[in-house]
Amino acid sequence: MSAPDPARLRESYAGGELPEEGLPAEPLPLFTEWFSDAAAAGLPEPNAMIVATATPDGVPSARTVLLKGFGEDGFRFFTNLESRKGRELAANPRAALVFPWHPMHRQVRVEGTVTELSRDDVREYFESRPHGSRIGAWASRQSAVVGDRAEFEERYAALADEWPDGVPLPDFWGGYLVVPEAVEFWQGRLNRLHDRIRYRRQGDEWKIERLSP
Secondary structure: OOOOOHHHOOOOOOOOOOOOOOOOOOHHHHHHHHHHHHHHOOOOOOOEEEEEEEOOOOOEEEEEEEOOEEEOOEEEEEEEOOOHHHHHHHHOOEEEEEEEEHHHOEEEEEEEEEEEOOHHHHHHHHOOOOHHHHHHHHHOOOOOOOOOHHHHHHHHHHHHHHOOOOOOOOOOEEEEEEEEEEEEEEEOOHHHOOEEEEEEEEOOEEEEEEOOO
16 A cells, blocks of 8 residues: 655645734743643643753654643753653753644644753652552663563563562653743634734743734
8 A cells, every 4th residue: 555645635624823912921821721621622631731852963763752730940850861852852952842733723832941850750650650650660661772572571570470569760750840931822714814922031021922823
């Protein structure tokens, strides 16, 4: 079976707009509204986001991660600190996020600095995870090369026998806070005349700008 020609795949964007009038003074209320809209519309995993990181010399990498909290301080997610993204964030603590809510013809981009969450915050979230997921955090040496799938399945089984109840928090597992410096809201419009509104942090305030599509 041949693949479709990507150049011929087109979507007509309609049904939404993002006027300057009535915009909040900071991005959090609008992000909260759009995130709530995505969840209410039944989008699968509306908290799924692309997290882009880079090495100090500029080699980028990106992957899908689940947002696990957001507020005035920023956007939170958790991961293995020894993974590729963990190593890159340790050396270059900046990241970009993308929330691709395609069915709603919406997208949000976030750029900012990254700090590690406290061990208390990490422990609180880790202990809220399903038992199997906590064991999985120990079983997987994330981003490391493995011989085959059986290798970490055997490790998982051994750890499940060792910890039938409580699972300790791994030293190599943690969380990050992305503190936004810029947040862009994209709303698809007819004829590719999309709405793009960017909030850019300036000191303690936000500058609101419309960008050309």
